[in-house]
Amino acid sequence: MGKIFKVFGGALERLNAYVQENGGRYSAVRENVLEHACMLPQPFTAEQLEKACQLEKISSGTIYNCLQLFLKANIVHATKRQKGHQATEYELITGNPIRMQRICQKCGRVTNFRAPAIDRLIREQKTPSFFMQHYTLFIYGECRRCRMDSLEKRKKKS
Numbered sequence: 022m023g024k025i026f027k028v029f030g031g032a033l034e035r036l037n038a039y040v041q042e043n044g045g046r047y048s049a050v051r052e053n054v055l056e057h058a059c060m061l062p063q064p065f066t067a068e069q070l071e072k073a074c075q076l077e078k079i080s081s082g083t084i085y086n087c088l089q090l091f092l093k094a095n096i097v098h099a100t101k102r103q104k105g106h107q108a109t110e111y112e113l114i115t116g117n118p119i120r121m122q123r124i125c126q127k128c129g130r131v132t133n134f135r136a137p138a139i140d141r142l143i144r145e146q147k148t149p150s151f152f153m154q155h156y157t158l159f160i161y162g163e164c165r166r167c168r169m170d171s172l173e174k175r176k177k178k179s
């Protein structure tokens with residue numbers, strides 16, 4: 022599962038750097054919570070994160086503390102929904118200004134790629150009501166190795 026961190030531009034490295042600078046201690050639980058946060062569709066609520074951490078039996082208090090730390094460390098930002106009393110939503114901040122990544126849904130391998138034509142298209146979508154700073158493009162699928170594996174398995178069956 023560790024590869025998923027790469028999607029969010031070294032979220033784990035940034036967390037560790039922040040903890041070190043502030044004299045904190047290493048925490049496997051905190052790392053675990055971050056990993057779960059990276060796996061969730063963005064943005065997510067504290068409740069969703071709690072649910073994702075259920076198997077590890079991480080308390081809601083710990084998750085709350087982790088989220089506060091992630092906020093301070095600039096790994097996530099909070100986006101409050103304006104309507105009603107909806108819960109705060111959290112979103113991971115990507116490290117790189119521009120990111121195009123292919124993610125294998127079988128093994129979690131992440132590969133960066135460049136597509137100048139797509140980049141140009143996105144930059145041309147100018148609107149006066151929104152100023153774009155950066156974007157992230159994820160393409161989900163199956164990497165070559167996993168594809169070969171599943172083809173091989175299919176061959177063996179027939």
Ligand SMILES: [Zn+2]
Pocket residue numbers: 125126127128129130163164165166167168
């Ligand atoms: Zn794969």
